[in-house]
Amino acid sequence: MTLRVPHWTPRAPLQRLSLGWLATAGVEVAVLRLDLLDPLICGNKWFKLLPHLAAAEAAGADGLISLGGAHSNHLHALAAAGQRFAFPTVGLLRGEPQDTPTTDDLQAMGMHLHWLGYGGYRARHQAGFWLPWQDRYSHLHPVAEGGAGLPAAQACAAIVEMAQGQLAPLGWADYQGWWLAAGTGTTLAGLVLAEAGRHPVHGALAVPPGQGVESTVINLLAEAGQATGGYRLLDASRGGFARLDADLAAFIDEAQAESGLPLEPVYTAKALLALRREVEAGYFARGTRLLFLHTGGLQGRRAHAGRMQELAVP
Numbered sequence: 001m002t003l004r005v006p007h008w009t010p011r012a013p014l015q016r017l018s019l020g021w022l023a024t025a026g027v028e029v030a031v032l033r034l035d036l037l038d039p040l041i042c043g044n045k046w047f048k049l050l051p052h053l054a055a056a057e058a059a060g061a062d063g064l065i066s067l068g069g070a071h072s073n074h075l076h077a078l079a080a081a082g083q084r085f086a087f088p089t090v091g092l093l094r095g096e097p098q099d100t101p102t103t104d105d106l107q108a109m110g111m112h113l114h115w116l117g118y119g120g121y122r123a124r125h126q127a128g129f130w131l132p133w134q135d136r137y138s139h140l141h142p143v144a145e146g147g148a149g150l151p152a153a154q155a156c157a158a159i160v161e162m163a164q165g166q167l168a169p170l171g172w173a174d175y176q177g178w179w180l181a182a183g184t185g186t187t188l189a190g191l192v193l194a195e196a197g198r199h200p201v202h203g204a205l206a207v208p209p210g211q212g213v214e215s216t217v218i219n220l221l222a223e224a225g226q227a228t229g230g231y232r233l234l235d236a237s238r239g240g241f242a243r244l245d246a247d248l249a250a251f252i253d254e255a256q257a258e259s260g261l262p263l264e265p266v267y268t269a270k271a272l273l274a275l276r277r278e279v280e281a282g283y284f285a286r287g288t289r290l291l292f293l294h295t296g297g298l299q300g301r302r303a304h305a306g307r308m309q310e311l312a313v314p
């Protein structure tokens, strides 16, 4: 049965963030809680999936096939969408077969999994990678890792509208910029495109600099015909993607306890810690108002629970 794009328009609240180091610096932050968009199809994922669903419908496909790691937030949201809206999903996974809380969920939500090994997964950008999968699953529409691409970035304009529509109840007439985690840079590029220079976008890199985010953003803006600019990228990776150290673990515990905002160590906590560094260094003038994008990913916290506990031991 051909997939139909569901008429589903979930909303996420914009909430003030209360933290001592923000108050000390006179910087105000409101968080767009995309983690609260939906219990399962949450974070930036729904926005990035929508154009792929539209492309699948246009192609007459029944469902989607995509790629990710054993803790992938993207595959998790895709599997949840497949279950919720009754379309088939297939996940191509990095590495050797393993059971993680995420892969257990993927299977429970009806996603069919194939493990590609590490070498097989590295080949995902090569021409011809998709051919055997398209032969095997001719009724499924392929989606690049993480749901990347210009249509996905452009779909993130809805995030900007969602936040702007909630400024008045906060008593904010305007804001001076966005702050968010960047993994591939797709969401960041989407905000930059939507803002078109009206408000700067600060991207906290979850991966070390030089691993492709810089060029992805430049290429997406160029493909959209927009001049580069209106954003900056800063290293928030703490030396490696998904690397969790004692300072980060302590920061997560403190920030969550003080603000009530749930964080995960790979994206949102690193982004918030990088913001603290900049705020404490005086980067933002007193009176600055920022929108922090909570990009979700809380399902991935389960993979780090043991390490968090280890680091918490004095």
Ligand SMILES: Cc1ncc(COP(=O)(O)O)c(C=O)c1O
Residues within 6 Å of the ligand: 043, 044, 073, 074, 146, 181, 182, 183, 184, 185, 186, 187, 188, 267, 268, 295, 296, 297, 298
């Ligand atoms: C929870 C979470 N936040 C942020 C990101 C980064 O988004 P993007 O890849 O669009 O930069 C991702 C995925 O990569 C993610 O899963």
